[in-house]
Amino acid sequence: MKLKPKFKLWLEVDGKPVIGEGRADLLMEIYETGSLSAAARNLRISYRHAHEMLSELNERCGMGIIATEVGGASGGGTRLTAKGRKLVESYQAMKNELENWLENRSS
Numbered sequence: 001m002k003l004k005p006k007f008k009l010w011l012e013v014d015g016k017p018v019i020g021e022g023r024a025d026l027l028m029e030i031y032e033t034g035s036l037s038a039a040a041r042n043l044r045i046s047y048r049h050a051h052e053m054l055s056e057l058n059e060r061c062g063m064g065i066i067a068t069e070v071g072g073a074s075g076g077g078t079r080l081t082a083k084g085r086k087l088v089e090s091y092q093a094m095k096n097e098l099e100n101w102l103e104n105r106s107s
Contacts, residue, residue: 005102005105007098007102008020008021009021009091009094009095009098011091011094013060013061014060016060017060018057018060018061018087019057019087019088019091022053023053023057024088024091024092025043026039026040026043026045026050026053026054027065027066027080027084027087027088028088029042029043030066030078030079030080031079031080031084031085031088034077034078034079035077035078036050036051036054036066036068036078039078054066061083061087063083064081064083064084065080065081065083065084065087066078066079066080066081066084067079067080067081
């Protein structure tokens, strides 16, 4: 039997979680779909839960992570700001580095 280490990574500000796997997945879905409702649907979470996750994220980061456009003829939508993309990229980079480090130690 070979044991393999696993971990969950999240980043905090003042002891409160800012981003982890769930919020990173939500932000990536928003980036890919351009829609909060489509992102929530794809992740099989309620729109309300997704909206609450984003509200907490924006509150704890103190910066605009997403930008929204009101519906209408063009349909509106939600997109990541440059800061939002940077946050997801930083989280993913840290997670990848830790996964690689663990993989090299357990080989």
